[in-house]
Amino acid sequence: MAEATVMKKKMYYNMRVKTMKRKMSDILRQLCKEKRSLTRGTKDRLKALSFAIKEFERELESKASGGRIVSRPVEDDVGSGTESDIEEDSSSLETKRRAKLALMQKRYEKCCLIFEDVEKYHTEAILKVKHATAGATQRLVTELETGGNVRFEDGSASDIWFTSCHDLILSRFCSSDYQAHGITGLKIHRITRIHNRMLRYRFDTCLATFSEEDDTPTLARPQSVKKLQEYLFFVWDPELPGGENQPMKVLEDGPMDQETYRQLGRDGAVPLSNSLSLSEKPRIQYLTTKSRTDPTAHDPCPFRHGQLVVCKVYLGKSLPALDISTGVHQKFYPNCDSVFRPKCFTGGTQKESACECSSRQCEWFVFNHELVLPEYVIDFEYVTRLPSPSPFMNVMDLKQAKKPAAFSVDPHADDDILLMGPVSQPRPRLSMLTEELLLKATKASSLASITVLNLHGNGLTKLKHLNSMTALQRLIVSFNELSRLEDVAHMANLEYLDASFNKIYTLDGMKALGKLKTLDLSWNEMTNTRDDLSILRKHSPNLTCLDLRHNNWQKPEGLRLRTIGRLKSLTTLNGQAVTEAEATAALRMAAGSRISQVSLLAHTRTDECRPRSLSLVSCAQLLTNVSRNKPDRQSESDSEWYNKVTTLNLDSQHISKLSNLERLVNLRWASFNDNDLTKIEGLENCGQIEELSLEDNCIYRIEGISHLSKLHTLNLGTNNLSTLENAGLDKLVHLQCLSVEDNRISTLAGLDKVTSLLELYVGNNNIRNIREVFHLKPLPNFVILDMCGNPVAKESDNYRLFVVYHLKSLKALDGSAVESTEGGTARDTFGGRLNQDFVAEKLGHSNFHEIRELDFPQSGIRQVDLGSGEHFINLRSVNLEHNNLTSFSGLIYLVNLRVLCLNHNHVETILQRPKASKGSKVDKEDHLDHHFMPGTLTPILDNLEVLHLGYNGISDLNKLEMSRLPSLKALFLQGNDISKVEGMDGLQDLRELVLDRNKIKSVGEVSFINQWNLVELHLEENRLRDLSHLHYLENLQRLYVGSNRIQDMSELEKLDRLPNLIELSVISNPVSRRLMHRPMLVYRQPNLLCIDGIPVTQEERTKAELYFMEQQPSSMMTTETTLPGISSYKGHPAPVKITNVQLQGGSSGGHGWSTQVQYTAGDDATLPSDPHRAPNRRQRSYGKNDVQSSPSNTGARMQYSNAAGASRHSGQQYTAHYQVPYVPHQSRSQGYEGYSASNVRHNRPR
Template sequence: MTSSDNWNSRFLCFQSIRLYSLTYKLYHREATQRVEQSTELVNKRLMTELETGGNVRFEDGSSADVWFTSCHDLILSRFCVADYRVHGILGIKIHRITRVHNRMLRFRFESKLTKVTEDEDSPVMNKSPTVKKLQEYLFFVVDPALPGGDNQLMSLLEEGPMDPETYQQLGCDSAIPLSNSLSLCEKPRITHLINRAKKESWSDPCPFRHGHIVVCKVYLGKSLPVLDTKHRNSTTLRPIPSFVPSLPVCCPLRLCEKPPSPFVMMEEIKPGERNHYLSLTLLLMMIYYTWILHRNPESGLQRLDVSFNELTKLDDIAHMQSLDYIDASFNKLCTLEGMKGLSKLKYLDLSWNDLTNTRDDLSILRKHMSNLTNLDLRHNNWQKPEGLRLRTIGRLKSLSLLDNKPVTESESTAALRMAAGSRISQVSLLAHSRTDLVRPRSLSLLTCAQLLSQMSRNKPDRINENDSEWYLKVTALNLDGQHISKLSNLERLINLKWLSLSDNDLTKIEGLEQCVHLEELSLDDNCIYKIEGLSHLTRLHTLNLGFNYINSLDGCGLDKLSQLQCLSLECNRLSSLSGLAGVPSLLELYIAFTKFLILDLCGNPVSRESENYRLFVVYHLRTLKALDGIAVESSEGGNARDIFGGRLTQDFVAEKLGHSNFHEVQELDFPQFSLRLVDLGSGEHFINLRR
């Protein structure tokens, strides 16, 4: 390399550093200004509420409020892409909607409206339906070029808009600039901010990206398109209204291509002629929004650091296709849905977040960030964290550093082997299936499929490569611990009766449509969130779904399982058993370590025939607040502990040992359970017990 090339490279490096520094300063200044403006606005709101004695009050809304969603939809319906294409704007993002309760303006509005509608000379019919039809929701945006600057917004919310005469004195139209078109409302503000930005040495390419808009309720009276705008002033109108709104017509579709009509909705005016145009206004909402800009993916940001920001998702970076470095550590991310199309990304730090869904998030990484070389996934709430490293290495072939540890060749080999074994193939079916027709006699707590895989040698015989009859002979299949993430290739096993898929990575119950003869199904220790795809298994009598993430039983189809007798739901996230109301055949239900708050077992034999039924349930479900429609009293908890606490029973022993083969037990040792009563029956089951 020559000295000139060396100096050129240094110069280019210096220029890139300078550009990055200027960009950082720009966005730092913008963020600082936004915080200062937001803080100042909050202070002004509080002072206004205090000084007016509550006559002016501001209420921040949420998506749960009807008025919030109505106002949100109104803004979106009045946005037209064609109006903003020249500025590179694709949409609008609403951050906050505040409801304005102004008693003084409301009283003024209602008083004038009553006076107008009761006027005998008024051509408007004095009927409430007609009055409502003549009311419209219009928009108002503060013009920063007018005197008052940033104080205009709070003055507007407290005292209402200026009168037409004041606007005329300021050199504007003799009318209050209200409109049903966002573009026409925003035009003065956008023009002023663009002109001001041109005078600055280094400015935001979109100086108008953030703004406020006020939604007003306006009584229009009778109105027609104006053809001669020269006479648009208050002198040609009746003296009753306090202002004259201009009401442009906008196309109803947000994504339309046709620009809005330039006509305004007013009565056609002739000089000296009396006009019947009536107008009143009431301020309703203040909305804070941001314009969504079109960005050039070829010249985007390359390095992004958003750590320590309490972000829950990154839904606005998919367009940044030039990114090669992202640090999103120490946030509250729970999904990677917004991180798509980042094919150039090399470094990604997702440590110290709330990510849980191993299958979905790893799929996003594999599809959209396949060139990653450095990835950090530590300190998240991952499902199946023990196998996360090998699963990640198997999906991202370019990784050289994972969780700050180098990826070794042996790990790559093991990851490929795990990925190959995680798919249900013909080889795995032949190796793990059995053809027994009768369930083995055993007192073991293992499932039938698990027992047969250990005890039986009746594997299916495959005569040749074209032989497909062996599928029909399979009755039992044990695929425990195979890291399976999706159920597939089971449609030919139409005579399958016992299936065990414990300790896998399944997130969804699917692929069992043809296995209509299933009698026993084990799906415990997976990552399942919802019970589905089982309603056609009418012969199923045992279902194990323990150690999953199921949070509801409503509409899960268990009522279609007419022969279901045993259901295991231990260690899930259930808070109600309402979905079991239509399963009358159920005899055994296991719900240990489930935080129930409300349980209703009325009408079941257990609630009528069991001795001390209520206290027994209260003792075993410590978080229960109500049982059978009656609140659980604190005294009941004490009584339950007195009766059932500290008892050594057969159920207690079976729970702690994990089996009920009591004749094999030689020693029992429970030193930490404060046992005070032994109730093991006559002792014929514990014939070998020595201690």
């Protein structure tokens, strides 16, 4: 239990420390962005000046070599003159040209100084950010290592103690004390309260002792002790040993005792003050003196940012200091607890002050350090009369920072020099090199004789024919479009190469340049320090002058020493001479950059157990710092010590390659942070590694670790990783913590199989798609995720709730705990929503254009939001049975949808009316275009042909607004609460309608007025008593009215007006119990092929005709017949004769249908006019030829199988367990796009 608690604590604080570092990286990235913005104009000026300078140098070189100078003076042409005049003009022109060149060079140097100033300010800002982050991190580490006995609570304006402390600081600040420094005010950034249980206990115990010794009456003692307590500022003296970290030491351990102060040469008491200026005096003096000797310091107020510790102090008996020269020591004040020294008291004389508050300002000295309790720490900033010249002053809030006027660049600032005469005349650019052009430009007889070639500013991408210039010594190719220098390979005599201002990103291919001495690669796009320096070292061993400025180097802070160490012949680097001290330091760095036996002996340990510590540093770092168990090598030939090594820490050794590690077979904890590694290698034999740290390197991909099966912590932050796929992470079965912050990762693919993962830190990467979190859903124990600093965290709506909803086990996200209320909010926001994220998660891809079917039954879906539908252009079928939908609102944009199944939902209307509450926003799901608003009846889903709305509790068809679906051919409304058939006027193409298991009592006069194309109608299990108003259904072929309340035979006579009826079911009606309805229907409906599921045979039809022909005369004379409702068919009377009728139609096994039936009775059948029908009614029905030829009439023919017919009209036709959507019977070739019952049941979205 204790170990589990410790592990959770360490995970929590590790997360917070990681969050601090991620925020620091984010701020540093913003600083770099701000620096690029500030220097963009200066860089443009430098480029323009460089181009002009190199152009003038080219012309001067051409003049010196006797070539033709291509230039044009600003002055008017001098015309013709004597030879001496021409020479004089030429000499004057050259003088002006050189004068202009000198001015441009001077302006160039000035711009360089501006650029360097920005760099220096940027460096200062980085140091401040790192210092602030280190302080905040140290507080977290202190909380952990003290087990919570020391806590830091950040205050806010709503806290009473925050306001009190804020007012205390301002009341003890006096601007007159800082007049010499130009300080006019104070800005408080943060106030933190310290909860130190140990110091509090010590203070209270000591105070209780004083209270017992007090002579004050017992009841008055607490009040007396309280009066002697005061809040004072601790005096921070940076000049003391470890003084720079003194505030943090005071917060954790309290101030030093009087004896320690005396041994350090200070007053023998704890220094305190009630004045901000007095407490800050030592720090101000220290930093001011330091800035005077530091050439890189630019801020006139180096102590601008400060930190103040407010302490509760028991003053007890106090006396004024005797004399400043004697110092403070308790032996001079034997009966006192404290001594105070007024500000105005210096050397026994008083000085007048400009402010009356000076008389109250005192220095206090408390002899007992246990009576000083630090309670608050304040981070503040002095407000100066003149603002800081640094453009990065507000590093914590760059959005509000304004660009200083000193760094505001006028794009035309250098026009005065660039446009002054003489001006270089534009010359034609050489887009490509040919032998003819080279000879013409150099005026040489052959390429082999060329020694100097200037191709400046031609836009070249390749340097052809250079290999033929075997004598070339000087080559200038600046301001071109070169990306590589492989064309200059094997030029044995080349000594000078200027390739500045190009797009060179690698030196690969640059070979055999043994005489090269000067190389200018500034203003390019080079990044790989290790590879490029290795190429120069191998192929340019005599290089003496090198310029690598203004490239995108990795880890540029150590570039100079690394370059000097690699290229030992260098004398000048980046325009500065290489000093002896730099060369020595570089050689030392180069020697330590190779993993040798000596370095292994110095940086390894042999501890076999992990130390029981609450420290957050890696185990390798911890053991290196605290353990003395170094490997013991017995002799030069001894190699057994390799097997004993368990810990290796090679941080900040400038290592470029992992080597010589194959003997460390028992290595368990390894750290290689802050090096120059580009790949993970050399760990093949180190299979016991449990912790591996490779932060702050140049690694491009994860490799070489798949065999480390015992690895549980992997740190790869601040590298150049772009993916986690194919890295072998799935083979790390014990991996619990993965840190890859500050890389270029764009996807989390590759983590879905790392089931042991608990923590993932992937902040400050390039993840943009919120669906990447789906890769983390398979992780059962995943608890901590940090994705802050990725575009997805800023650009995605409801990013936090989305992640919390999909990662159920998550306990902390982006450095803050996941609250239980967030889980509920996330469920309300994303639960039951069918959106693109839901589809991508279920299908495993986001290629929505390829999807033709979606099948998500029983998914708890409440809303549908698939956007505008443009991504689902090929979607044809959607099955959302057994969900919680209430409308079609999110489906109306699926314009190509053919089949929609919404059985067992709560749909009552196609489009739900938005709530019109005043001042409230309409939900995005219901906020539809005005063309789709309820009440307009604007057609939607123009291609929808099959719609299933069974078991939705629908009671009002008018409210459903079915007329919005003009192309509907099959509508299934079984199992609802419909009592009246209405609202289907616009469904003129309807072929099949299912209304079984509703509450319909009768069919209205206009219920089916426009359904002349209806072929099949289901009204079973309703409350029908009559069959009136069905005569509009002239093309009806199948009618099912079983399980109703039809009693009279006369109701069946009304079906005579349905000439195309071929199938009828009236089973389980009262009228069917007399067994005479069947012969009567067979007799009166000659087209009927099936009644009550039993086919009509020719023998049965013959018997029915004979029977009724015999009964007609008697029925004319009889007042009451045995077959009520059957009127006379023949004109002559017949005697009544009752006989037993044998109903022959086959067994129940033949109740199905096997006949092919068309929607229409015949070709070119003209329909009679009816004044009640819609005016746009079609006057021609579909015939056989029409159905087969028109592509819009798909599904015109339907084939019914025996099995389908038998099950369809059974008593359990729509039982609850029957989950397959009700679909029309059809043939495979001409059905509704092939959507059969089996398709809906078994097919899944592709």
